[in-house]
Amino acid sequence: MTLKPGAVALVAEDEPLVRMEAADVLGDAGFDVLEASTTPAVLAYLEMHPEITLLFTDVVMPGPIDGLALAHEVRRRWPGVKIIIASGRITPDPAQLPDGARFLEKPYSANGLARVVRELGLRLAIE
Amino acid sequence: MISDLFPSALVRDAARLGSLAGLNLLDTPPETEFEDIVHLASTVCETPVALVSLVAGDRQWFKARVGFPPCETALNASVCAYTLAEPDLLTIPDLTADPRTRDNPLVTGEPFIRFYAGTPLRAPDGQVLGSLCVIDHTPRPKGLSSRQADGLRRLARQVTTVLRERQLNVEMRAARDALRVSEERLALAFAAAGSLGWWDWDIPADCVYAGERFADMYGIDPALAAQGAPLTAFVEGIHPDDRSWVGERIQQVVATAGEFSEEYRLRHADGSVTWVLARGRCFHDGDGKPLRFPGVVVDITARKAADAARFAGEARLKSIMETVPVGILLAEAPSGRILMGNRRLAEILGHTTLYASSSNAYGEFVAYHDDGRLVEAQEYPLAQICGGQCKRAAIEVLYQRPDGERRWIAIAGEAIEDEQGGTVGAVVAVSDIGDRKAAEAQQDILNRELSHRLKNTLTLVQSIASQTLRNAPSLDAARDALAARLIVLGKAHDILLAGRTDSASVDRVVQEALSLHDDTGRRFRVRGPSLFVGPSAALSLGLMLHELATNAVKYGALSVPTGCVTVDWTVEGTGAAAEFRLDWREQGGPPVTPPTRRGFGSRLIQRGLAGGDVALHYAVEGVQCTLSAPLAGLRVDI
Numbered sequence: 101m102t103l104k105p106g107a108v109a110l111v112a113e114d115e116p117l118v119r120m121e122a123a124d125v126l127g128d129a130g131f132d133v134l135e136a137s138t139t140p141a142v143l144a145y146l147e148m149h150p151e152i153t154l155l156f157t158d159v160v161m162p163g164p165i166d167g168l169a170l171a172h173e174v175r176r177r178w179p180g181v182k183i184i185i186a187s188g189r190i191t192p193d194p195a196q197l198p199d200g201a202r203f204l205e206k207p208y209s210a211n212g213l214a215r216v217v218r219e220l221g222l223r224l225a226i227e
Numbered sequence: 228m229i230s231d232l233f234p235s236a237l238v239r240d241a242a243r244l245g246s247l248a249g250l251n252l253l254d255t256p257p258e259t260e261f262e263d264i265v266h267l268a269s270t271v272c273e274t275p276v277a278l279v280s281l282v283a284g285d286r287q288w289f290k291a292r293v294g295f296p297p298c299e300t301a302l303n304a305s306v307c308a309y310t311l312a313e314p315d316l317l318t319i320p321d322l323t324a325d326p327r328t329r330d331n332p333l334v335t336g337e338p339f340i341r342f343y344a345g346t347p348l349r350a351p352d353g354q355v356l357g358s359l360c361v362i363d364h365t366p367r368p369k370g371l372s373s374r375q376a377d378g379l380r381r382l383a384r385q386v387t388t389v390l391r392e393r394q395l396n397v398e399m400r401a402a403r404d405a406l407r408v409s410e411e412r413l414a415l416a417f418a419a420a421g422s423l424g425w426w427d428w429d430i431p432a433d434c435v436y437a438g439e440r441f442a443d444m445y446g447i448d449p450a451l452a453a454q455g456a457p458l459t460a461f462v463e464g465i466h467p468d469d470r471s472w473v474g475e476r477i478q479q480v481v482a483t484a485g486e487f488s489e490e491y492r493l494r495h496a497d498g499s500v501t502w503v504l505a506r507g508r509c510f511h512d513g514d515g516k517p518l519r520f521p522g523v524v525v526d527i528t529a530r531k532a533a534d535a536a537r538f539a540g541e542a543r544l545k546s547i548m549e550t551v552p553v554g555i556l557l558a559e560a561p562s563g564r565i566l567m568g569n570r571r572l573a574e575i576l577g578h579t580t581l582y583a584s585s586s587n588a589y590g591e592f593v594a595y596h597d598d599g600r601l602v603e604a605q606e607y608p609l610a611q612i613c614g615g616q617c618k619r620a621a622i623e624v625l626y627q628r629p630d631g632e633r634r635w636i637a638i639a640g641e642a643i644e645d646e647q648g649g650t651v652g653a654v655v656a657v658s659d660i661g662d663r664k665a666a667e668a669q670q671d672i673l674n675r676e677l678s679h680r681l682k683n684t685l686t687l688v689q690s691i692a693s694q695t696l697r698n699a700p701s702l703d704a705a706r707d708a709l710a711a712r713l714i715v716l717g718k719a720h721d722i723l724l725a726g727r728t729d730s731a732s733v734d735r736v737v738q739e740a741l742s743l744h745d746d747t748g749r750r751f752r753v754r755g756p757s758l759f760v761g762p763s764a765a766l767s768l769g770l771m772l773h774e775l776a777t778n779a780v781k782y783g784a785l786s787v788p789t790g791c792v793t794v795d796w797t798v799e800g801t802g803a804a805a806e807f808r809l810d811w812r813e814q815g816g817p818p819v820t821p822p823t824r825r826g827f828g829s830r831l832i833q834r835g836l837a838g839g840d841v842a843l844h845y846a847v848e849g850v851q852c853t854l855s856a857p858l859a860g861l862r863v864d865i
Binding site: 135188210 | 683766830834857859
């Protein structure tokens with residue numbers, strides 16, 4: 101698989117339909133999109149693909165750790181990866197989030213997700 | 228002349244005149260005792276005149292006289308005045324020869340007296356009052372014989388004796404009068420008191436003297452009671468049930484010279500019963516023998532009736548307080564002193580009623596607010612109401628019981644007002660709201676869960692709508708597809724909500740998702756073990772099966788009358804390694820050709836169930852799809 105350097109997003113969401121929609125929105129925004137439905141799968145992808153620049157993850161995820169812990173782990177191991185955390189269950193304090201991570205409340209609109217992506221300052225190849 | 232010799236100082240001596248005035252003799256009518264004395268003096272001394280002469284400050288006055296008409300004379304006519312200074316008998320044998328008396332008008336004129344013998348008269352207190360004197364119209368050079376002089380002295384002393392007796396009589400009369408007044412006043416007081424009676428028991432004589440009221444109360448003839456009657460006569464009036472113990476108390480008081488104060492019943496001739504309070508005391512004589520036992524008795528029937536009514540009221544209140552299922556605490560205002568608490572309160576608080584002396588002492592109650600702050604003494608409703616801040620107050624606190632348990636309690640208080648509307652106390656109801664608080668907490672969790680579910684569902688609906696529109700060839704097609712997908716979503720929700728637990732049966736999910744497409748009722752063969760999955764997996768599975776069935780109706784086995792689909796699922800392995808696997812097999816349809824374009828359905832199916840794999844084959848004899856996923860991942864509750 102050939103990925104665009106600087107514009108690779110990883111969508112972590114266990115609900116296939118929701119994941120698919122998020123992937124489509126990020127794809128429309130110019131990202132190459134990878135999808136994972138469990139937290140171990142996310143870590144495996146990041147190890148395999150250092151070109152990943154954005155992690156978009158749900159909080160409640162199958163796996164030994166949840167999405168929030170996953171985000172912290174990713175921040176620690178891959179400091180350059182931008183992180184967006186989405187949830188309908190919790191609204192975490194900014195202090196609970198990894199540095200620079202953004203929170204998006206479910207349900208979110210395609211435009212809402214695209215705006216947060218822009219605010220994170222990601223340069224997209226399609227531009 | 229006279230003035231030189233006249234004993235003016237003694238005549239006017241204040242103490243002497245005071246003593247004379249105190250005897251109340253001057254200007255009083257004749258009295259036999261004194262008359263007798265002057266007659267005896269006259270006889271003994273053989274003189275025509277004898278006088279009891281009292282020398283006042285301005286005259287001499289005769290209490291008794293023989294042979295001398297005037298009842299008084301001026302001082303310048305007094306010979307007796309000279310006697311005042313004499314220790315004993317004054318004898319003047321010839322008044323015309325004595326310089327003290329030769330110019331006396333009674334000597335120089337009528338009645339021309341010539342002889343005088345007088346002895347001082349003394350009051351009981353020793354003051355000299357005047358003289359007992361004898362007078363003759365002829366001189367007596369030898370004076371009185373010694374026997375006559377002795378007789379005169381004795382008679383003078385007799386006057387003093389008479390005076391002493393008179394004085395005693397006067398005092399006794401005064402005392403008697405005072406006593407009578409006192410008795411009259413006491414009688415008036417007893418009469419005014421209405422229900423008060425008195426008795427006085429002469430113990431050695433066993434004679435009880437009693438007033439009219441007392442006699443009436445005990446059923447004794449008042450006349451008899453006034454004369455005195457034995458104690459047993461009065462005891463008859465006491466109610467038979469009280470007679471024995473009252474008798475014992477009386478004996479005890481008599482034996483110990485003690486105080487008697489007892490309430491007991493009287494039974495009257497007409498059978499009616501009244502209550503009395505009898506108070507008295509027994510006195511012993513110097514030898515320690517019982518002497519008297521006086522006392523008073525008061526009718527307390529009305530008070531007893533009121534007591535009984537109040538007691539009944541209190542008993543009723545108490546029984547109510549003890550049976551209501553809430554804790555009750557009563558305090559007086561403004562102190563906040565706790566008056567009573569019921570049994571239920573003790574059960575809730577885990578300790579007996581804390582009789583705090585004031586609202587400041589409510590700090591002894593240990594309780595916490597919702598946020599963990601200690602409840603201050605003045606925050607309790609009782610303190611607020613008793614302190615006058617409000618008429619009613621309520622609070623919910625987490626109460627620290629002595630046994631260590633903390634319980635949620637609600638305290639609601641209300642002021643008790645007097646007729647003017649002033650707060651005189653407060654009553655609070657204390658209830659255990661542990662169950663309600665737990666239910667509220669549970670409700671809170673449910674509400675959060677519901678909110679979360681709703682958000683997830685909306686996210687799902689939004690994704691379905693967005694994806695449907697993204698892939699649909701026309702708006703009409705999009706509308707139909709969206710409606711069908713939302714119906715499937717709704718059914719999956721129904722299954723989840725109908726279940727007792729937060730999971731759905733795979734069998735139910737499969738049946739519901741496919742029912743929409745089963746035009747004959749025999750299109751699907753569904754087989755698999757009883758298995759439950761979490762909400763997220765149930766929704767995903769439902770949607771995927773719906774897409775597979777939609778595709779089958781359009782292009783596959785269900786597009787012809789003979790086609791059918793088998794859906795089988797199994798679980799392989801156990802524990803953490805358990806793997807769910809579902810097979811979709813289409814049969815009897817037209818030959819399959821792989822689609823040229825990947826639509827929403829195939830894209831969704833390609834994503835598979837959480838953390839699992841998907842195998843989708845467009846085999847020529849029929850579409851085959853295998854969904855597999857770790858069972859653990861399907862049971863995650865999102």
